[in-house]
Structures are given as C-alpha cells and as structure tokens.
Amino acid sequence: MTEKTTIATPTRRPRPKVMTLTPAAAARVRSIMASKGPDIAGLKIGVKKGGCAGMEYTMTWAESVDKFDEVVEQDGARVIVDPQAVLYLLGTEMDYKTDKLSSTFVFNNPNQQSACGCGESVNLVPAHEDAGEAAE
Structure with missing residues (x-):
C-alpha cells in the first residue's frame, strides 16, 4: 500500500492595483467607453x-487585453496598463479635471520627480519592485 502525500499549495494574496481612479475619472472613462461601443476593451x-x-x-x-497587461476595473470603468509602464505608474491616482477652458485627465503619480513648464511631459522614476507589497 502506497501513502499519498499532499502538498499544500500556497495561497496567493491579491495583488494591489497599479492605479486607482477618482470617481470623476471613472465616470469619464465609463462614459467614453459606452460611446465607443462594445468593441472597446478599455x-x-x-x-x-x-x-x-x-x-x-x-x-x-x-x-483587447494583452497577456501581460494589468487591468484596473473601478466603478464600471476599465483601464488597461501597459506592462512596460507598471513600475512608472505604481501608486498613481488618475483624476479628471474640468475648468473654464479645458477638461483633461490628471495623473497624481508618486513616481514623478518633476514636470516641464508646459505640462506635456514628466520626469518619472520606476518604483521599487517591492513597492507593490508596501501598498497593501
């Protein structure tokens, strides 16, 4: 008679979201997604x-969502994060702001060291790979 040994599979803890969306950003993404039709994944x-x-x-x-993309779903909105951008966006909050002259998405990114004067580009540093664990 042979004894069977059962090896316990470690339970994976849920990964933290790469990004979060404010209610305004989620509403705007959801609205635009609805107008684009069912062919849009996010x-x-x-x-x-x-x-x-x-x-x-x-x-x-x-x-479509590619194999290594990170997907953030919040309040009916779906944001897909390019895998090459994950370490630059870790911990970022995406907002949507409207003022008298414009409406735009705004990224509140803890990995941003500076931005240019015109607001078109930023200086980003990658987060440490273990920063995702600290966000939990």
Missing part, C-alpha cells in the same frame, strides 16, 4: 520617452 495607459522632461503619458483605446 482605455490603455502607458508611458513613452519624449518631451522636454523625458517622458509622456500615453492613452489609447484598446480592443
């Missing part, structure tokens, strides 16, 4: 090199 956020401060935020509408 608003994809990323970063790229550019501008006088070194980096720029990117936003595009995605038709």
Whole structure:
C-alpha cells in the first residue's frame, strides 16, 4: 500500500492595483467607453520617452487585453496598463479635471520627480519592485 502525500499549495494574496481612479475619472472613462461601443476593451495607459522632461503619458483605446497587461476595473470603468509602464505608474491616482477652458485627465503619480513648464511631459522614476507589497 502506497501513502499519498499532499502538498499544500500556497495561497496567493491579491495583488494591489497599479492605479486607482477618482470617481470623476471613472465616470469619464465609463462614459467614453459606452460611446465607443462594445468593441472597446478599455482605455490603455502607458508611458513613452519624449518631451522636454523625458517622458509622456500615453492613452489609447484598446480592443483587447494583452497577456501581460494589468487591468484596473473601478466603478464600471476599465483601464488597461501597459506592462512596460507598471513600475512608472505604481501608486498613481488618475483624476479628471474640468475648468473654464479645458477638461483633461490628471495623473497624481508618486513616481514623478518633476514636470516641464508646459505640462506635456514628466520626469518619472520606476518604483521599487517591492513597492507593490508596501501598498497593501
């Protein structure tokens, strides 16, 4: 007779969200997603090199979620974070502001060291890889 040994599988704790959305940002993303139709999977956020401060935020509408994308769903809004941007966006709060002359998404990012005078680009440093654990 052979004895079976059961090996316990470690329970994974839930990962913290890469980003959060304010109610205003969630409402705006949800509204635009609804107007785009069912073919849109969400608003994809990323970063790229550019501008006088070194980096720029990117936003595009995605038709699908890629294998390594991070998905943030909040209040009916879906934001997809490009995997190459995760360490630059960790802990970021996305807001939507409206004033007399414009309406825009605003990123309150703890990884931002500075921004250019015109507001088009930012200087970002990657968060430490263990920063996600500290956010819990």
